[in-house]
Amino acid sequence: MTRTISTLAAALLMSTAAYAADPGVSDTEIKIGDVNIMTGPAAFVGKGVALGSKIAAAEINAAGGVNGRKITVITEDDGYIPARSFQALTKLIEVDGIFALNGTSGTANVLAMMPLIEENNLPTVVTTAPAELVYKPVRPSVFTFGAKYADAFYAQLKHISSKPESKDAVYGLIRQADDFGKEIEAGYERAVKDFGLKDGIRLRFKKGTSNFSAEVAQMQQAGVTVIVNGGIFAGAANILAEARKLGMDIQSAGVWSEGIPASAALSAPAGYDFMVADYVALTGESTDRFKAMAKQYVSEEELAGISRYTYVTYIGLKTLAHAMGQCGQELTRACTIEKLKALKDFDTGGLSAPVSFDNENQLSGTAVAVYQYDTKAGAFQERTGFEQY
Amino acid sequence: MDFLLLLVSTGLVSGAAYGLIAMGFALVYKSTGVVNFAQGELVMLTAYIAFSLSNTFHLSFFPLILVTIPVSMLIGLTLERIFIRPMLGEPVFAIVMVTVGLAVILRGVTIMIWGSEPFNFTAGLSNDVIQVAGVPFYPAQLYLIGALAVVSLLAWLFLRFTRMGIAMRAVAANETAALLVGVSVSRIHAFAWMLSAGIAAIAGILFAANFKLVPDLWFQGLKSFPAVILGGMDSVIGAAVGGLAIGVIENLAQGYVGQGLREISGFVVIIIVLMVRPYGLFGNREIERV
Numbered sequence: 001m002t003r004t005i006s007t008l009a010a011a012l013l014m015s016t017a018a019y020a021a022d023p024g025v026s027d028t029e030i031k032i033g034d035v036n037i038m039t040g041p042a043a044f045v046g047k048g049v050a051l052g053s054k055i056a057a058a059e060i061n062a063a064g065g066v067n068g069r070k071i072t073v074i075t076e077d078d079g080y081i082p083a084r085s086f087q088a089l090t091k092l093i094e095v096d097g098i099f100a101l102n103g104t105s106g107t108a109n110v111l112a113m114m115p116l117i118e119e120n121n122l123p124t125v126v127t128t129a130p131a132e133l134v135y136k137p138v139r140p141s142v143f144t145f146g147a148k149y150a151d152a153f154y155a156q157l158k159h160i161s162s163k164p165e166s167k168d169a170v171y172g173l174i175r176q177a178d179d180f181g182k183e184i185e186a187g188y189e190r191a192v193k194d195f196g197l198k199d200g201i202r203l204r205f206k207k208g209t210s211n212f213s214a215e216v217a218q219m220q221q222a223g224v225t226v227i228v229n230g231g232i233f234a235g236a237a238n239i240l241a242e243a244r245k246l247g248m249d250i251q252s253a254g255v256w257s258e259g260i261p262a263s264a265a266l267s268a269p270a271g272y273d274f275m276v277a278d279y280v281a282l283t284g285e286s287t288d289r290f291k292a293m294a295k296q297y298v299s300e301e302e303l304a305g306i307s308r309y310t311y312v313t314y315i316g317l318k319t320l321a322h323a324m325g326q327c328g329q330e331l332t333r334a335c336t337i338e339k340l341k342a343l344k345d346f347d348t349g350g351l352s353a354p355v356s357f358d359n360e361n362q363l364s365g366t367a368v369a370v371y372q373y374d375t376k377a378g379a380f381q382e383r384t385g386f387e388q389y
Numbered sequence: 390m391d392f393l394l395l396l397v398s399t400g401l402v403s404g405a406a407y408g409l410i411a412m413g414f415a416l417v418y419k420s421t422g423v424v425n426f427a428q429g430e431l432v433m434l435t436a437y438i439a440f441s442l443s444n445t446f447h448l449s450f451f452p453l454i455l456v457t458i459p460v461s462m463l464i465g466l467t468l469e470r471i472f473i474r475p476m477l478g479e480p481v482f483a484i485v486m487v488t489v490g491l492a493v494i495l496r497g498v499t500i501m502i503w504g505s506e507p508f509n510f511t512a513g514l515s516n517d518v519i520q521v522a523g524v525p526f527y528p529a530q531l532y533l534i535g536a537l538a539v540v541s542l543l544a545w546l547f548l549r550f551t552r553m554g555i556a557m558r559a560v561a562a563n564e565t566a567a568l569l570v571g572v573s574v575s576r577i578h579a580f581a582w583m584l585s586a587g588i589a590a591i592a593g594i595l596f597a598a599n600f601k602l603v604p605d606l607w608f609q610g611l612k613s614f615p616a617v618i619l620g621g622m623d624s625v626i627g628a629a630v631g632g633l634a635i636g637v638i639e640n641l642a643q644g645y646v647g648q649g650l651r652e653i654s655g656f657v658v659i660i661i662v663l664m665v666r667p668y669g670l671f672g673n674r675e676i677e678r679v
Contacts, residue, residue, distance in 0.1 A: 041604040043505035177649055206652050208608060210600040213399030214643035214651065221392055234507045234601035245518050245525050246395075262506045266601055269509060269516055 022333045024099025030069045030324065030331070032057070032317065033092035033122075034103030035085050035113065038077035044262060045309055046105075049128055050075050051302055052313030053102050056321070058297035066324045067331070071317070074098060078105050082112035089113045093120055100124065100324075100336060102317045107131040107179075117141060123323070123336040127316040127365075128309065130279075131183075135361045141333070143340050143357045145279075145316055145365040149180065149255065151389040152277035152368050153187030153228060154194075156253035159370045159383055160226055160275070161195040165251055170200040172219045174212070174239060175230030177204040184230045184255070200224045209235065216242035229254045229274070233263050240270035251275070259371065259380065260307035268375045275383070277368045279352055280311040282380040286350030290314070311351045315365070319346055319355050353386040394524055396644040397637055402530040402599065404636020405537040409592035410613035411620065411628035412540065413585040419561045419623045420581035422481055426488040427468075429610015430495035431586055435461040436593030437503045440510050440602055449513035450532070457594060458587045465586025469579045477575060496607055505604045512598040529598035536591050541629040548625065553580060561623060615655045619662055621672020631670065634658070 024031040034053050037046030050073075057071040065071060074096050076088035085105050092098045093116060100123040104110040107129040117124050121141050126134050130146025161169070173188045175181035181204060192199045201222035203215050212231070216239060219227060229252050231239045236258050243250055252274040257263055259276045267274060281287050290311065295303060323339035324331055341362065345354040353367035367386040374381055410432055417425040425431075439457040442448060448456060472491050476484045514528045521531070548554040559567040560577045568574055596609060616635045620627030635655040642654035668674050 039500070039505075041500070041505050043500065044507075204648055206649060208605065209651075210603075210609075211399070211403040213402070214396055214640040217392060217395045217399070218644060218647065234603045238600055241527075245527060247518070247525070266507055266509055 022099060022331075023093075023097035025069070025331050028069055030066055030071050030100075031096060031098045032071055032073050032320070033089065033096070033098035033101045034073050034075040034313075035078050035088045035092070035101070035105050035109065036075055036103040037080045037105055038075065040079045040081075042080045044305075045257075045260075046077075046080075048260065048305055048307040048309035049103055049313050051298065051305060052127075052310040052315075053317050054302075055294045055297055055310065056314045056317035059293060060318075060321050062296075066321050067329055069331075071321065073102070073317075075103065078109055080106060080109065082108045085109035086112045086116065089116050093122070098122075099331075099333065100320055102127070102320060103313055104129060107133060110134055114139065114142075121333050121337070123320065123333055123340060125316040125320050125340075127312040130363070130365070131179075135363045138360065138362055141337050143319075143343075143362045143364075145312065145319070145352075145355060145363075147277075147279040147366045147368045148187070149183040150187035150190065151366065152256055152279075153184050153253060154191050154389045155277040155368045155370050155384070155387065156275045157188065157191035157197065157226075157228070158195065158389070160251055160253060161191070161197060166225045166249075169198065169225045169251075170223045171197045171226045171228060172200045172222055172224030173202045173228040173230065174215055174219070175202075175204060175228075176207050176232075178207060181230050184228070188228050205231075205235075210238055212239045212242050215239070216246060216248075219243070220246050220248055224248070225250055227252045229258075231255075232257045234266060236263065237266035237270065240267050240272050240274065244270040244272070253277075256308060258373075260309065261304075262307075264373055264378075264380075268373070268378065271375055273372050273375055275370060275372045276380075277370045278308055279365045279368050279386075280308050280315070281351050281369065281382075282308060282371045283382055284350065286348075287311075289349060290351060312365075315348050315352055315355065318348065319343060319357075322346055391523075392644065393641075396640045398524045398526070399530075400637035400640030401633055402526075402533055402636070403639065404616075404633035405533045406592060406596045406599070406609065406632070407613040407616045407635050408537045408629040408632025409533075409540060409588060409595070410609055411616035411632045412544065412625050413588045413592070414610075414614065414617045415620065415622060415625045415628040416544075416585045416588065417581050418617070419625060420557050421473075421484075421578050422561075422564075423473075423484045423488065424622075425582075425585065426485065426610075427492040427495055428585065428589060429607040429613070430492045430499070431461075431465070431468075431589040432593040432596065432610060433604070433606040434464070434495050434499050434593075435586065435590035436510070436597040436602055436606060437499055438464075439512065439590065439594045440503070440508060440597070443510070443513060453513055454591065454594065457590045461586045461590035462583040465582040465584075465589075466579055468586075469582035473578065473582065474575065477578075492607070492610075496604075500604050503604075507604075508597075508602040510594075510597045510602040512594050514598055527599065529595060533595040533599060536595055537629055537632070540588060540591060541626055544625045544629075553577075557581065615659050617669075619655075619659050619669055621669030623673055624669065624671035627669060627671025 053073045078085040126144045135144040175184045256278040326339040327335035343357045355364045370383040371380040616632035620631030639651045643651035
């Protein structure tokens with residue numbers, strides 16, 4: 001009897017030993033953390049992001065989970081405040097005992113969480129903050145998905161300059177006076193040099209500005225015909241509205257945040273068929289397929305809230321699940337990180353270019369596609385496929 | 390089209406928004422001696438209420454204004470009764486802190502009800518461009534300037550000629566003396582909050598119609614604060630003039646100097662003005678006899 005109990009105890013210990021050191025994994029469940037913007041003015045972005053994890057988890061679980069283990073996503077709100085991101089991740093690690101992290105909020109937020117991520121060797125896929133500060137220097141457990149803003153603007157300017165609506169096109173840049181704006185200007189600068197564009201004017205504005213009348217008047221005076229619009233959400237729309245008021249005949253290149261339905265609806269009344277470039281698809285068969293699949297797992301209201309931010313975290317969790325799946329029953333963080341490092345050409349069903357983290361920066365999704373918003377049809381049209389710039 | 394004219398005209402538009410918001414600040418300060426840090430949030434809340442009213446009842450601009458103003462005044466009265474009235478007699482600093490807390494509550498409640506998504510809100514106004522003396526305007530921009538003129542005139546008439554307006558000025562000049570002659574100070578305070586919320590509704594609707602309805606609209610309250618300082622904290626009309634001045638100065642600074650000077654130009658002017666007139670352009674000098 002004693003021998004039987006000892007044998008059973010040994011067997012039990014052996015079966016759990018492999019993942020006893022790594023929290024968040026049981027025989028039936030894998031806990032994935034999601035630090036996200038669920039409150040405050042940017043919550044509508046965060047809700048789209050959280051939806052991506054939810055859909056991915058539901059799809060994976062419906063297909064039997066990761067080697068029989070169901071994925072549970074635990075979302076914590078950070079309100080887009082870096083200090084709160086740190087607190088949220090602390091809670092996810094110490095109280096919920098997560099195994100890996102998918103949602104990571106904005107750039108400053110993920111940087112605030114980085115000490116915890118490194119200390120816990122937490123497999124992390126960053127999908128909403130593909131900034132150089134996140135992937136350089138390389139942190140072994142951090143994998144970044146997404147392109148640079150600089151490349152997104154370079155791609156749009158390459159497309160516009162290859163088919164200019166005006167022979168004497170004059171380009172003008174308006175961007176936020178911060179690091180985000182600097183990155184846009186880097187793409188603009190590169191395009192001006194590479195394509196010999198006529199650089200009419202470069203303007204900066206403080207985040208939160210709503211009145212762009214003086215800036216757009218300056219652009220008109222400089223003879224700008226292509227506005228490189230670094231405004232986001234209402235800011236981008238207000239810039240275009242001012243241009244329309246002044247009767248400017250322009251083409252416009254914008255930030256990928258303008259690809260979400262709420263932003264596009266704000267800019268549409270200005271009547272310009274503005275462009276955006278993105279590392280995830282905004283239209284086409286892949287997004288149609290995604291929505292048809294998502295319909296099974298989310299409400300009608302949530303379905304209407306699907307945006308590019310949903311696709312990025314969906315891809316993030318799918319890559320993470322793929323890596324975890326390759327580890328078999330003995331799932332550990334070390335194994336997951338190793339498999340993510342080796343990930344090559346992971347198919348996202350056309351939602352992005354195939355994902356590969358087998359490079360020195362553990363960075364993927366750097367290829368961008370250019371889209372143009374058809375204001376009459378109220379939909380984006382693809383102008384180029386995913387390309388590296 | 391003349392560049393200067395364009396900068397001045399659009400500066401008047403943003404200045405009119407500053408002016409209307411600043412008038413709400415000045416009205417409460419004049420009557421209660423309290424800076425209401427929730428004024429920007431009142432502007433935001435009333436704009437969202439107007440948005441819902443507009444969507445529900447499909448109201449055009451004037452009916453929308455006529456419906457929203459009383460609703461907003463009721464909200465102003467309710468807030469005063471719940472948050473400010475119990476603080477009567479407490480130090481001014483404590484009351485100001487209550488308005489700070491109120492601001493946070495209103496922000497949270499607004500996002501809780503309407504969400505954080507930005508909206509297009511035309512307020513029933515057309516989106517067609519109108520030329521006035523060769524300068525292009527959206528109708529909402531002209532309405533904004535017009536609203537400031539009308540509200541300023543009404544405020545002047547009210548404070549100058551009506552019994553309630555004179556009582557308000559009496560409370561502002563000397564609260565104890567006003568009490569002694571039978572003025573109900575608490576009623577005046579409540580009325581100031583109501584009027585201020587009514588003005589906030591006009592400001593909110595027209596600001597959102599011009600610059601979209603967004604959950605950080607409350608921030609315009611802080612941006613309008615320099616206008617009150619410039620005009621004089623206790624001068625309702627001064628706040629309106631201060632708003633216009635700040636709007637035009639900001640636009641000229643951006644247009645001719647640029648690169649972020651817009652943000653500091655208003656404050657530079659305020660510092661200069663306050664060095665010469667510490668009570669603002671139209672504020673009353675306080676004289677203390679020792």
